[in-house]
Amino acid sequence: MSGIFVNYRSDDDDFAAALVDDHLRAVFGDRNVFKDTRSLEAGTDFPPELWRRLLSSRVLLVLIGRRWLTPDAGGLRRIDRADDYVRQEIEAALQAGLRIIPVLLNNAPLPAADELPASLRGLVTRQFVRLRQRHSGMDLSHLVEALSSSVPPLRAPATGGVPPQVPGHVEFHEGGVWAQGATINGDVVSRDKYVQGGTS
Structure with a gap:
């Protein structure tokens, strides 16, 4: 079981996915945090392993930046494409009843229901957290606190030092x-x- 699955766009506030992955791995351990580009070995059959890891997780983190809904080169929003992995992962998590936490990056807003495909509208009713680059230490601490009720940390947080x-x-x-x-x-x-x- 991965515990925490990180859903992100690589070109959307690109500081965030690596920062979240590094910090959560330090708190919860490598095996409890899944980020595709780090967690899947070369030669892995990507789609079946991705879905296996997602459906064995307890929490999906959906990282949402200012470009999350940006159209692709053809003018179509990626979130409207049936083959968009960000969309597919959220759909699968909603259908499976996973805990889903939107993580809003810097000043990005939570999308409105009418901005999303019908299959994703359950996302907008989920309580979100915010991750600001200038205040990442404080915001990551809040994220860890939120996650700890679903995934146990490797050890209790230190009280000093x-x-x-x-x-x-x-x-x-x-x-x-x-x-x-x-x-x-x-x-x-x-x-x-x-x-x-x-x-x-």
Whole structure:
């Protein structure tokens, strides 16, 4: 069982899918998080394995950015195509009764029911969470809290000390900044360094 299945468009706020995948794997473990480009080995028969992993999951995360409904080169919205994997995965999850959490990226809105194919309109009644790039640490913590009722974390969150290392993750704490490979107020902070007195 994958536990958490990440549904996303690769060209829609492309920071998000990798960030979510990395962070959730650190909390829930590799086997409990499915992201197709990482989780499927070369040579895997893609469609049957994709559906097997989806239907063995407990939660579908639907990452929605500003370009989620953008038309393709032919002028047709991808979500209107019957062969669109993003659409097919959501349809399958709705039909299977999986828990579905829309994750709205930055300032992207939740689509209205009349913007979606009829088979996807159940998505708009699901409670969403938001993931903002500038506040990713706080928003990812909220996402983990929401998911923990369905998928148990590998271990209980630490109550103090240095937070777990997640690539590209920046976390702000009272009295300092925990940063990995980040630029804070114009000063480059070296990887794995805890900086006292930092600001957000």
